[in-house]
Amino acid sequence: MKNLKQTIFYYLKVYEKFVSTSISVGVSFRTSFTLLLLMDLFFYFSTLLSVNFIYDHIQMIGPWDKNHLLFFISFMLGIDHLHMTLVSESFWELSHSIRTGDLDFALIKPANSVFSVFFRYFRPSTIINIFVVWTFIIYYGIQVKLEPLSWVLLPFLMFLGFFLFVVIEFNIAASMFWLKEGLGINFLRMQLQQLARWPNFIYASIARKFLTVCLPILLVGSGPIHFLYDYGKWPLILSMVAASIVFLFILKFVWRSALRHYNSASS
Secondary structure: HHHHHHHHHHHHHHHHHHHHHHHHHHHOOHHHHHHHHHHHHHHHHHHHHHHHHHHHOOOOOOOOOOOHHHHHHHHHHHHHHHHHHHHHHHHHHHHHHHOOOOOHHHHHHOOOHHHHHHHHOOOOHHHHHHHHHHHHEEEEEEHHOOHHHHHHHHHHHHHHHHHHHHHHHHHHHHHHHHHOOOHHHHHHHHHHHHHOOOOHHHHHHHHHHHHHHOOOHHHHHHHHHHHHHHHHHHHHHHHHHHHHHHHHHHHHHHHHHHHOOOHOOOO
16 A cells, blocks of 8 residues: 555656656747737637527437537547547657657656656646636536535546546557558548547447447447436446447557557667
């Protein structure tokens, strides 16, 4: 237990340094900092307004009315906010690091290489918008009359959804070690994000089964929200936990294979 505490404290201190350096770089370019902040706000409002526009023409989509879908969208914006703040920058840097050999500096650090690679870059401009995102989540959560237990579980389920999605993304990003070029892989990730931002019931049967079982990105948002609306859907949460564990084991194998394939700039 003592060693576990020391390890957690160590990684927290390392991440503190990652965050501090990212903030120093981020605030040094004030125009870029402001534009990124405004870009995120535009994305949030345009996404919610598009749902409002759809419900101007229909009453229900599947089993959900407008407020139920808007709460789902707000929940996914919360996951997107975590993603943009904590890991999104690192995906775009990875292919450049592989090609130039800058990855060497991450691999020689006395820390887990997955941690050093994917959590190195923190986006400070995004963190400011946490108040906007959670305003939407709380407002639409009230509209759908979430129970007190659901409010307590909400942050944990959001983190679980975020964790499942990034573990899947880590596995996909590892292919950059073989392809060398990361633009296509990053656009593939973005398309998966688009698929996950809509509830599972809008997809046809075959696509829904594939994106729930084989590549379970539909569990990221649909699992928690279906459970919050109906506690009888608890198998979805169990499936998310199981999928997270499975993809962690896959990542362990894939990442080791990727590092063996990596040609260091010093080799």
